[in-house]
Amino acid sequence: EICFKQEDIEPFEKKLIELYADTKTNGIFIDKPIQKPLPAEASKYTSIPGVNAELTTSSVTNIFNFMHTSKILDFGKIGTGTNPTAFATVVCGVLDELKASGVPANIIKNTFLNSVCWLIRYSSTKLENILYVGDITKYEVYWLYILSKAGCRVTYVNYTSDNSYKAVDPASKYSTLIQGTVFSPLSINFGKINMAAYQQAAQA
Numbered sequence: 392e393i394c395f396k397q398e399d400i401e402p403f404e405k406k407l408i409e410l411y412a413d414t415k416t417n418g419i420f421i422d423k424p425i426q427k428p429l430p431a432e433a434s435k436y437t438s439i440p441g442v443n444a445e446l447t448t449s450s451v452t453n454i455f456n457f458m459h460t461s462k463i464l465d466f467g468k469i470g471t472g473t474n475p476t477a478f479a480t481v482v483c484g485v486l487d488e489l490k491a492s493g494v495p496a497n498i499i500k501n502t503f504l505n506s507v508c509w510l511i512r513y514s515s516t517k518l519e520n521i522l523y524v525g526d527i528t529k530y531e532v533y534w535l536y537i538l539s540k541a542g543c544r545v546t547y548v549n550y551t552s553d554n555s556y557k558a559v560d561p562a563s564k565y566s567t568l569i570q571g572t573v574f575s576p577l578s579i580n581f582g583k584i585n586m587a588a589y590q591q592a593a594q595a
Contacts, residue, residue: 404579410522410546411581418520419513420581425531428508435463436508446486446503452479464510468517470542481540482506489533498529505530506537521545526555536565
């Protein structure tokens with residue numbers, strides 16, 4: 392989670408553009424809440440054997456092994472590269488953290504469902520660099536935390552307030568906070584950045 396000081400705006404803008412550029416080759420850029428699982432994603436999820444069973448390391452490993460062998464998901468595209476067993480360990484570790492902190496069982500179950508469906512949605516993308524700008528929901532926080540634990544570089548930025556993030560993680564257990572003293576939106580239009588020109592200038 393990153394905010395900024397007024398005198399640091401220019402280097403901060405440059406850093407954000409650099410992070411954005413990285414998502415164009417190996418990641419995703421998110422500037423609005425991620426849409427809930429679509430019917431096709433939910434259908435694919437419910438077709439996986441064992442998804443309604445209790446979420447244990449064994450059952451989650453079996454789910455991910457099925458996804459891998461069925462080519463639903465290439466775990467080598469997550470972070471710097473992982474496998475079903477290693478990723479199951481990461482996911483279950485996060486779910487255990489949530490349980491220990493008092494998160495209700497239905498939220499934990501929905502965290503797993505959303506996380507798997509979003510992985511299916513972005514299955515054609517190498518998920519190495521993720522930049523999220525704006526207000527964020529609890530399921531997105533949990534999903535990004537899972538990805539960060541799996542080796543992804545995750546950067547969350549809110550220009551004006553950290554309220555939406557702190558509503559989920561008030562003690563910043565899932566992130567390292569870098570906060571400035573001035574909160575105001577930047578005027579970056581990411582969609583209009585000429586990536587070819589940017590990459591050429593960066594290599595000069």
